[in-house]
Amino acid sequence: MVRYDSSIQSIFVDGKWCSAYSNQTEAVYNPATLEAITEVSYGGQKETIEAVKAAKMAFPEWSELSPRKRSNILYKASEYMLEDVDRLGTILTMEQGKPLKEAKGEVKGAASFLRWYAEEANRLYGEWIPSSNTRNRLLVIPQPIGVVGAITPWNFPSSMITRKIGPALAAGCTVVLKPAPETPLSAIEIIKILEKAGIPKGVVNLVTGNAEEIGREFLSNKDVRMITFTGSTKVGKYLMKESAEHVKKVSLELGGHAPILVFDDADLDVAAELTLGSKFRNSGQTCICANRVYVQSSIWEAFNEKLTEKVKELKLGNGLDDGTTMGPLINQQAIEKAEDHLKDATSKGAEVLFEGEKQKNDLQGYFYPPTVLGNVSGDMKVMNEETFGPIIPLQPFDDEKTAMNWANDTDYGLAAYIFTENYRRSVRVSEKLEYGIVGINEVFPARAEAPFGGIKQSGIGKEGGHYGIEEFVEHKYIASSI
Ligand code: ADP
Numbered sequence: 393m394v395r396y397d398s399s400i401q402s403i404f405v406d407g408k409w410c411s412a413y414s415n416q417t418e419a420v421y422n423p424a425t426l427e428a429i430t431e432v433s434y435g436g437q438k439e440t441i442e443a444v445k446a447a448k449m450a451f452p453e454w455s456e457l458s459p460r461k462r463s464n465i466l467y468k469a470s471e472y473m474l475e476d477v478d479r480l481g482t483i484l485t486m487e488q489g490k491p492l493k494e495a496k497g498e499v500k501g502a503a504s505f506l507r508w509y510a511e512e513a514n515r516l517y518g519e520w521i522p523s524s525n526t527r528n529r530l531l532v533i534p535q536p537i538g539v540v541g542a543i544t545p546w547n548f549p550s551s552m553i554t555r556k557i558g559p560a561l562a563a564g565c566t567v568v569l570k571p572a573p574e575t576p577l578s579a580i581e582i583i584k585i586l587e588k589a590g591i592p593k594g595v596v597n598l599v600t601g602n603a604e605e606i607g608r609e610f611l612s613n614k615d616v617r618m619i620t621f622t623g624s625t626k627v628g629k630y631l632m633k634e635s636a637e638h639v640k641k642v643s644l645e646l647g648g649h650a651p652i653l654v655f656d657d658a659d660l661d662v663a664a665e666l667t668l669g670s671k672f673r674n675s676g677q678t679c680i681c682a683n684r685v686y687v688q689s690s691i692w693e694a695f696n697e698k699l700t701e702k703v704k705e706l707k708l709g710n711g712l713d714d715g716t717t718m719g720p721l722i723n724q725q726a727i728e729k730a731e732d733h734l735k736d737a738t739s740k741g742a743e744v745l746f747e748g749e750k751q752k753n754d755l756q757g758y759f760y761p762p763t764v765l766g767n768v769s770g771d772m773k774v775m776n777e778e779t780f781g782p783i784i785p786l787q788p789f790d791d792e793k794t795a796m797n798w799a800n801d802t803d804y805g806l807a808a809y810i811f812t813e814n815y816r817r818s819v820r821v822s823e824k825l826e827y828g829i830v831g832i833n834e835v836f837p838a839r840a841e842a843p844f845g846g847i848k849q850s851g852i853g854k855e856g857g858h859y860g861i862e863e864f865v866e867h868k869y870i871a872s873s874i
Contacts, residue, residue: 394479394482394483394486396429396430396577397430398430398431399417399430399431399432400430400431400432400433400580401433402432402433402576402580402598402600403433403435403439403443403598403599403600403601404580404583404587404596404597404598405439405442405443405446405597405598405599406442406443406446406449406450406593406594406597407446407587407592407593407594408593410433411433412433412434412435412436412439412601413435413438413439414434414436416433416434416601417431417432417433417434418431418432418433418434418573418600418601419431420432420487420573420574420575420576420577421487421574422486422487422489422757423488423489423574423719423720423721423722423723423757423758424489424709424710424711424712424719424720424755424756424757424758424759425710425756425757426756426757426758429486429487429577430577432576432577432580432600433600433601434600434601434602435599435600435601435602435606436601436602436605436606437602437605437606437608437609439599439601439606440568440570440599440605440606440609440610440613441609441613443568443597443598443599444539444541444568444597444609444610444613444615444616445615446593446594446597447539447540447566447567447568447594447595447596447597447615448538448539448566448615449594450566450592450593450594450595451536451538451539451565451566453592454561454564454565454566454592454595455535455536455564455565455566456564457564459513459514459516459562459564460513460514462513462561462562462564463510463511463513463514463562464510465510465561465586465589465590465591466506466507466509466510466513466558466561466562466589467506467507467510468588468589468590469506469582469585469586469588469589469591470503470504470506470507470510471503472585472588472589473499473502473503473506473582473585474500474503476585477496477499477500477503478496480496480499480550480578480581481495481496481498481499482495482712483577483578483581484498484499484549484550484575484577484578485711485712485719486577486712487549487574487575487576487577487578488546488547488549488574488575488578488719488722489675489711489719489720489721489722489757489758490674490675490711490719491711491716491717491718491719492711492712492716494673494674494711495711498548498550498551499550499551501550501551501838501839501840502550502551502553502554502555502582503554504839504840505551505554505555505558505559505840505856506554506558507840508558508840508841508856509558509559509561509562509840509860509861510558510562512559512562512858512860512861513562513563513861515858516534516562516563516861516865517534518531518532518533518534518867519531519532520532527873527874528871528872528873528874529871529872529873529874530869530870530871530872531869531870531871531872532867532868532869532870533867533868533870534563534862534865534866534867534868535564535865535866535867535868536563536564536565536864536865536866537563537565537617537618537641537864537865537866538565538566538615538616538617538618539565539566539567539568539615539616539617539618540556540560540565540566540567540568540616540617540618540619540620540864541567541568541570541610541616541618541619541620542556542557542560542567542568542569542570542619542620542621543570543603543606543607543610543619543620543621543622543623543627543631544556544569544570544571544572544579544622544623545572545622545623546572546573546574546575546722547674547677547678547679547722548674548678549571549572549574549575549577549578549579550578550581550582551838552622552645553569553571553578553579553582554582555840555844555855555856555860556569556620556622556855557569557582557596558860559855559860559861559863559864560620560864561591561595561596562861562864563861563864563865565618565864566594566595566596566597567595567596567597568597568598568599568610568616569583569596569597569598569599570598570599570600570603570606570607570610571598571600572623573600573601573603574722574723576600579598579600580598583596583598607627607631610631611631611634611635611637611638611640612637612638614638616640617640617641618640618641618642618643618863618864619631619635619640619641619642619643620642620643620644620853620863621642621643621644621645622644622645622646622679623645623646624646624647625646625647625804625849625850628644628646628851629849631644632644632852641863642852642853643851643852643853643855643863644851644852644853645679645844645845645846645850645851645853645855646679646806646846646849646850646851647679647778647804647806647849647850648679648680648683648778648804648805648806648807648846648850649683649684649776649777649778649802649804649806650670650680650681650682650683650684650806650807650808650809650827651682651683651684651685651686651798651799651808651809652667652670652682652684652685652686652808652809652810652811652835653686653789653795653796653799653808653809653810653811653812653821654667654685654686654687654688654691654695654810654811655688655792655795655810655811655812655814655817656688656690656691657812657813657814657817658691658811658812658813658833659811659813659833660691660694660695660698661698662811662833663695663698663811663833664695664698664699664701664702665702666809666811666833666834666835667682667685667699667784667811667835668699668702668703668706669835669836670682670809670835670836671685671782671784672703672706672717672718672762672782672784674719675718675719675720675721675760675781675782676779676780676781676782676783676784677721677722677726677780677781679778679806679807679850680806680807680829680837680838682784682809682835683774683775683778683779683785684768684774684775684785684787685784685785685786685787686786686787686788686789686795686798686799687786687787687788687789688788688789688790688795689788689789689790692788695786696745696764696766696786699764699784699786700745700746700764703746703748703762703764703784704746704748705717706718706748706762708748708749708755708759708761708762709755710755710757718762718782720755720757720758720759720760721758721759721760721780721781722758723758724758726758726760726780726781727758727760727781729779729780729781730760730779730780730781730782730783731760732773733772733773733774733777733779733781733783734763734765734774734783736772736773736774737765737768737772737773737774737783737785740769740771740772741767741769742765742766742767742768742769742772742774742785743765743766743767744763744764744765745764745765745766745786746762746763746764747761747762747763747764748761748762748763748782749761760781760782761782762782762784763782763783763784764784764786765783765784765785765786766785766786768785768786768787769787770798770801772785775787776802778804792817792821796821796824796825799825800824800825800826802848803848803849804846804848804849804850805826805827805828805846805847805848805849805850806827806828806829806845806846806847806850806851807827807828807829807830807831807837807846808825808827808829808830808831809830809831809832809834809835810822810825810830810831810832810833811833812832812833813833818832818833826847826848827846827847827850828844828845828846828847828850828851828854829844829845829846838856839856840856840857841856841857842856842857843855843856843857843859843860844856845859
């Protein structure tokens with residue numbers, strides 16, 4: 393069992409662990425038991441100013457280091473993470489709630505970002521542009537942007553961090569990280585791993601505490617050249633707006649409202665299995681998870697039956713217990729949001745096709761039962777707003793065009809999924825879906841080597857793949873005459 397001291401120093405500035413100046417702390421709770429795991433330091437503006445200063449000081453040396461040397465540190469860190477996956481997974485489950493198997497999978501995914509960007513560090517190429525005359529030589533060189541402020545969410549407390557700081561560090565940027573208050577422990581562990589891997593002081597810094605104060609300092613401090621954020625569309629819009637003052641670069645991974653389209657030519661077993669995986673992984677608290685499912689009328693009953701049978705098998709419980717396939721939600725507000733969406737849907741005529749057992753007596757945490765809804769309509773919250781909980785609404789459609797119009801009728805544009813065995817249809821529909829990511833008979837698209845990111849109000853920029861590192865560089869154009 394992993395144990396934490398009742399209080400730990402969680403602020404890491406210029407290579408030193410410290411408490412908040414105020415000595416204030418904040419508890420971290422296990423959402424499955426409601427027990428406090430530990431207290432972490434509650435920093436704010438003062439600590440952020442120092443962290444940015446340290447990151448600025450460290451920037452020249454880090455950015456001028458050979459890419460191979462930066463790569464070696466990231467590579468070592470990824471190896472250390474993999475060696476420690478059991479303990480890191482346990483910590484992640486304790487603070488976030490997801491089943492241990494999912495947590496370990498996330499840690500492995502987190503390590504894969506460090507490894508991928510250890511490799512990409514060596515492949516940041518520039519360009520030689522043929523000049524229109526014989527006198528000039530035109531070059532483009534990639535250079536790291538500078539100090540990066542990274543703000544991460546609680547739903548993937550490990551991989552969302554490495555997906556940002558991996559490419560930032562590989563490119564030669566220095567970083568100040570602000571993790572979600574619900575899940576600071578995975579962040580602390582990642583910083584410790586980087587420390588062990590030999591990251592120079594000041595290159596990566598961590599400030600836990602007051603989100604508004606830390607965020608405000610990121611925005612107002614001219615030395616922070618870029619803000620990379622994963623979280624709600626509301627906070628993302630605020631950061632983007634305020635970044636205008638100093639014309640900071642922003643990279644935003646925001647909310648989604650993913651549709652799944654199940655066509656009558658789909659393999660229904662695969663479609664039901666993956667729809668379940670997409671919706672109920674992390675208890676539905678994933679920005680790319682299915683929020684609404686459109687099913688072609690001719691297979692409506694067959695699909696519903698298969699899906700509901702699978703939903704019935706989900707086992708709600710503490711993620712650390714054997715056999716648990718679905719953990720709690722993160723907090724009381726998450727429960728209230730799911731309840732509100734359910735109430736809104738049923739008051740407008742939705743039918744509850746299945747509702748898992750209500751909170752069992754021995755489950756003290758923020759548990760919400762898996763729920764399947766039929767007879768839904770486009771005016772319900774669940775069909776328009778991110779539920780971020782384990783409620784799955786199903787709606788029948790007659791033809792491809794209608795399904796696509798419904799799928800695209802949203803301000804979000806992160807991920808969409810289709811199930812079909814018809815190749816032509818899969819290409820045709822994928823091209824028309826207004827989303828940054830489309831899954832064809834696939835619902836787990838996130839991986840280190842591929843670009844992840846939304847369009848419309850789901851965000852700006854890509855994380856993953858060679859696209860991910862390019863977010864952290866400026867392309868300098870050098871014109872010369874010979
Ligand atoms: P959620 O509602 O899912 O927690 P948020 O967008 O509120 O999504 O949180 C994502 C991250 O953004 C967290 O690290 C959170 O602390 C941080 N955050 C929330 N509000 C602000 C803010 N005003 N400035 C900077 N960061 C913020």
